[in-house]
Amino acid sequence: MSDAVYETALGASTKDKITLLGHDLAEDVMGTVGFGELAFWLATQRRPSPGETRVFEAVLAALADHGFTPTAIVTRLTYLSAPDSVQGALAAGLLGGGSRFLGVTEDCGRFLHDVLSEVDTLPDGDEGWDALALETVEKRRAAKKFIPGLGHHVHKDGDPRTRRLFAIAGEEGLRGPHLELFAAIGRVHPRVLGKTLPLNGAGVCGAALADLGLPLELLRGFALLARTAGLIGQLAEELRHPVANDIFLSVDLNNRSVPPDPHA
Secondary structure, eight states, rough: OOOOOOSSEEEESSOEEEEEETTIIIIIIIITHHHHHHHHHHSSSSSSOOOHHHHHHHHHHHHHHOOOOOOHHHHHHHHHOOOOOHHHHHHHHHTOBBTTHHHHHOOOOHHHHHHTTTTTOOOSSSSHOOOOOOOHHHHHHTTTTOOBBBBSOOOOOOOOOHHHHHHHHHHHTOOOOHHHHHHHHHHHHHHHHHHHOOHHHHHHHHHHHHHHHHHHHHHHHHHHHHHHHHHHHHHHHHHHHHOHHHHHHHHTTTTTOOOOOOOO
């Protein structure tokens, strides 16, 4: 028998009891704590306030599903290929969460945090935030780098999730510096870029999660948590109204053979 001790404040079991976060799982958590609240609690090891839970769950709802994105398509196609592996289908979709889809949540949160970490005193009022945002956008433009969370391939005139999440955070008194800076970037970037781009939903979710004090290293994890629910929904719909085979055949029956194109 090893003398090693592995400490955890999360789940632990005895013969007749399971504890989670210092509470009796069966008596104190099940039927009492919602899943969104529990996910926040597990990640921070502190129970969120009702306002924090509302903002966090709004983020999860915003990121759960966004139609036939690559993550949804690959989940359906993997299930078509391996219907005995639901876990494989879900994993395939989650593995596609990167810099273009879902990963923007983490990228934006980290970007905003990096900017704020270099500020000695946070701005007071829109004018101050706009000045900081303008300086930030100008630096990114000079460095030929894009701004995470700016632009959307569908919602050219504004992502409806963005304004709603700003509103919810404001109602709960949780519109913190990350959201303020993100909003200011939305106001000032046309002066530098010469065009107006929408603040996208994935970006505002990253800003909101950062304002909640959640670990920056896990922001993509929360996006994946949300998308897992969406992918289960995609699979449930695939069972009722399958389209994966049509997607497969659309490619398979319309491919065209061409000569090899070797690269030097």
